Amino acid sequence: MKKGRLLTRSETLKMSNILILYHCESNTGYAISSLERAFWKMGLNLVNSPNNIHLCYPSFSKGMPSYPPEGYNNYFEFSDRETDAGSIAKLAKYIQDNDITILFGFDQPLSLPYYKAARAAGIKAFISYWGAPMSSLNSGVKLLLKKLDASRYRQGPNLYIFESVAMQKSGYLGRGINKNKTAVCYLGVDIDKYRPDNKDRFYAHDLYNLPRENKLFFYSGHFEERKGVRVIAEAANIIAEQRSDVTFLLFGNKRDEAVPYEAVLTEKAKNQVIFGGYRNDLEKIHRSCFAGIIASVGWDSFTMSSIEMQASGLPLLVSDLQGLSETIIDGKSGYLFPPGSVEQLSLKVNDLLASKSQRDTMSDYARKRIVEMFSDEAQVTNLTHLVNKTL
Known part of the structure; x- marks a missing residue:
């Protein structure tokens, strides 16, 4: 570099260091594992080298993350909820010693005890990525008070990134954050892993010894009440009275979590509902299925399973x-139905069953939309762009 030449913004970024801070221990799994890979790729886009990326977890008791390259060792153990001054000072020293100027944190609220020390140590850009709603929505005087409260915090994030517009509203219409400090970045899916593939057309049928003419409806996720597994089970009761060529495949139950929902099923429906537990071949099972279902009755947002299913060509x-x-897109890549309405879910199931050509048109549209808008590459590009705007 010639003496006296000013660095371009791009060159300045490539000389930066980023700390990616998690609120959960390493190797937690679930949807977080895909986010970890996305955040890592974003970091590489921003600072060019693994040596300039630092990873912080509250615990490494489950082992070190597997996504960094061999030989990588920029790890720091710290809980974002830490209040001990000595521990916070150690984090600040790590930030200062490693010239870290960008902090990208998971679910970081408006204020935590470590923020002031991190800022003083050299953090210039602080981004908080939210995988959950921040607050219920408010209005009137209550929202005004929330906005006044939010304006008090000056050391916190410069930008809050949410996974959906609904989540974003929980930030600026719920918690009172300035809307200009919020943004949306939808989740992304591996469109090569989750894809239609005719060779797996009967993979699930053969796995569960089902007639190949059966139409399979798929769910995967937690088995807590708000996820609507009971709604699916009760809809299965209705469908089972009408036809015997439909099977519901429900995945994600562990231990005895399926028991309350098995108890809901009629004798006929018991033969048409399979509780499959946890599996590592769901992308192959998708390819055998006719459609996917997410029947949540409580808060739910833009879930990873929703784009995995659609990437595999399942109307939802x-x-x-x-x-x-x-x-x-209602009527194009699937159907919406009122939360908790067993009757409406049953009608939508029958609507899909009534016309295979309509179902196939929806399948094609769903796949195309995911490829164009919700690939993992699109997610990383959007994350990189949003962080760049704060620098």
Whole structure:
């Protein structure tokens, strides 16, 4: 570099260091694992080298992350909820010693005890990525008070990134954050892993010894009440009375979590509902299925399973809830139905079954939309762009 030449903004970024801070221990799994890979790729886009990326977790008791390259060792153990001054001072020293200027944190609220020390140590750009709603929505005087409260915090994030518009509203219409400090970055999916593939057309049928003419409806996720597994089970009761060529495949149950939902099923429906537990071959099972279902009755947003299913070519029947409604184009890549309505879910199932050509048109549209807008590459590009804007 010639003496006296000013660095371009791009060159300045490539000389920066970023700390990616997690609120959960390493190797937590679930949807966080895909986010970890996305954040890592974003970091590489921003600072060019793994040596300039630093990873912070509250605990490494489950082992070191597997996504960095061999030999990588820029790890720091710290809980974002830490209040001990000595521990916070150690974090600040790590930031200062490693010339870290960018902090990208998971679910970081308006204020935590470590913020002031991190800023003083050299953090210039602080981004908080939210995978959950921040607050219920407010209005009137209550929202005004929330905005006044939010304006008090000067050391916190410069930008809050949310996974859906509904989540974003929980920030500026719920918690009172300035809307200009919020943004949306939808989740992304590996479109090569989750894809239609005719060779797996009967993969699930053969796995579960089902007649190949059976139409399979797929769900995967937690088995807590708000996820609507009970709604699917009760809809299965209705469908089982009408036809025997439909099977519901429900995945994600562990231990005895399926028991309350098995108890809901009629004798006929018990033969048409399979609780499959946890599996590592769901992308192959998708390819055998006719459609996907997400029947949540409580808060739910733009879920990873929703784009995985659609990337695999499954039309989606989804509760008309918050961010969930953003996952499809109603009537084109699936159908919305009122949360908790067993009757409406049953009708939508029958609507899909009534016309295979309509179902196939929806399948093609769903796949195309995911490829164009919700690939993992698009997610990383959007994240990089949003962080760049804060620098």
